[in-house]
Amino acid sequence: MTDNSTTETEADMTGVTPRRRPRAHIDTIGDRKLSPATLMMGHGYDPMLSEGSLKPPIFLTSTFVFENAAAGKRHFEGVTGKRPGGAEGLVYSRFNGPNQEILEDRLGLWEEAEDALTFSSGMSAIATLFLALVRPGDTIVHSGPLYAATETLIAKVLGRFGIHWLDFPAGATREEIDEVLSKANAGRVALIYLESPANPTNALVDVEAVRASRDAIFGTGPDAPPIAIDNTFLGPLWHKPLKHGADLVVYSLTKYAGGHSDLVAGGLLGDKALINTVRSMRNTIGTITDPNTAWMLLRSLETLELRMTRAGENAAKVCEFLAQHPKVEHVGYLGFLERGDNARQADIYRRHCTGAGSTFSLYLKGGEAEAFAFLDALKIAKLAVSLGGTETLASAPAAMTHLSVPDARKRALGITDNLVRISIGVEDAGDLIADFDQALATA
Numbered sequence: 001m002t003d004n005s006t007t008e009t010e011a012d013m014t015g016v017t018p019r020r021r022p023r024a025h026i027d028t029i030g031d032r033k034l035s036p037a038t039l040m041m042g043h044g045y046d047p048m049l050s051e052g053s054l055k056p057p058i059f060l061t062s063t064f065v066f067e068n069a070a071a072g073k074r075h076f077e078g079v080t081g082k083r084p085g086g087a088e089g090l091v092y093s094r095f096n097g098p099n100q101e102i103l104e105d106r107l108g109l110w111e112e113a114e115d116a117l118t119f120s121s122g123m124s125a126i127a128t129l130f131l132a133l134v135r136p137g138d139t140i141v142h143s144g145p146l147y148a149a150t151e152t153l154i155a156k157v158l159g160r161f162g163i164h165w166l167d168f169p170a171g172a173t174r175e176e177i178d179e180v181l182s183k184a185n186a187g188r189v190a191l192i193y194l195e196s197p198a199n200p201t202n203a204l205v206d207v208e209a210v211r212a213s214r215d216a217i218f219g220t221g222p223d224a225p226p227i228a229i230d231n232t233f234l235g236p237l238w239h240k241p242l243k244h245g246a247d248l249v250v251y252s253l254t255k256y257a258g259g260h261s262d263l264v265a266g267g268l269l270g271d272k273a274l275i276n277t278v279r280s281m282r283n284t285i286g287t288i289t290d291p292n293t294a295w296m297l298l299r300s301l302e303t304l305e306l307r308m309t310r311a312g313e314n315a316a317k318v319c320e321f322l323a324q325h326p327k328v329e330h331v332g333y334l335g336f337l338e339r340g341d342n343a344r345q346a347d348i349y350r351r352h353c354t355g356a357g358s359t360f361s362l363y364l365k366g367g368e369a370e371a372f373a374f375l376d377a378l379k380i381a382k383l384a385v386s387l388g389g390t391e392t393l394a395s396a397p398a399a400m401t402h403l404s405v406p407d408a409r410k411r412a413l414g415i416t417d418n419l420v421r422i423s424i425g426v427e428d429a430g431d432l433i434a435d436f437d438q439a440l441a442t443a
Ligand SMILES: *Cc1c(COP(=O)(O)O)cnc(C)c1O
Pocket: 121, 122, 123, 124, 147, 195, 199, 230, 232, 233, 251, 252, 253, 254, 255, 264, 265, 266
């Protein structure tokens, strides 16, 4: 709903009256470009189109009334791709709705994306992206490890339809990436798919190196495979991969963007032409987010910067405390990369990230018994999987999210029995430290 600048209904050359569009949104004051934190409160929504309601109503409707038959035809030309650029008006709620459009406009602002889509979950965003781009016989090249369900989708589900995959480790060098991409180039590569930082290793991917490698091996023409990246852990505040050469960014909006552990949703931002391809698939299979969830996400985005900033500050304090505790073996926190001995990861961090996030790995001295005793003793932090909410969560990946991962792979990924994954929330940092202190005393 962003690309029109008038409230008046205006007849176009076909004589069809398009629906009223939101009033010109303000994104600059003089020379000053307004920041996303400011624009989250109003961008893309004109109260005067909804009885003056300050907040957008939730549009609970399955379908939209056309002004006349010619308008209906024109909308369907957009929906079906007969005319590029998508539908100009609202048609049917599997394709779009006002709440989702406002959400997509605002979400895209954080990374200055050309376009954005939202989905019913992070996984439905990823699945729709893959379905839109792959054909039998294609290869997906990906960084590893990936979110477990994404790995299952690529290897087990798409594998059944004749899709192959090749991977390189998340921390791979330019030479290692070149080697895998050159090998993949024997057939058609549908997509280069990244996740950074990787879960649960926190290993960062050198997006700039992947882009340079892609351009060198496949060229920059329209047949070069697009680069997509799952930016759930650090985005959109601390990592903006479109700036480092990615074409598309994927989100589980369930995590930091939603931020209150009360919804499930996904997002996709980036290159307009690619987004249009994925939109057609979403229109076909109906993986769009629902109006109620879209509305909740609009509320979440208003506090995104506040929440993530506070969570990041809290995590820095908590990690400082944990790192010097005698019962702690190691803290895998991105903020400590500069102090460690992995110069390559520290270099990627400096070039790509503006913050260390609030999700990290805590390795306790001992094994499963110590990890479980610690988890069971926590009084503020909740024992649950997921991350990025206002509340602090802790879990044991080896016994929970990664229980079914084979032992050898677990070892390779550092998923040991003494590992506790922690996502820090927006509570008082001193209270959190007191909680971890008493739980460590018990463990
Ligand atoms: C949670 C998560 C997903 C999946 O998102 P859902 O919203 O649960 O479908 C994908 N990638 C990463 C990195 C995640 O943390």
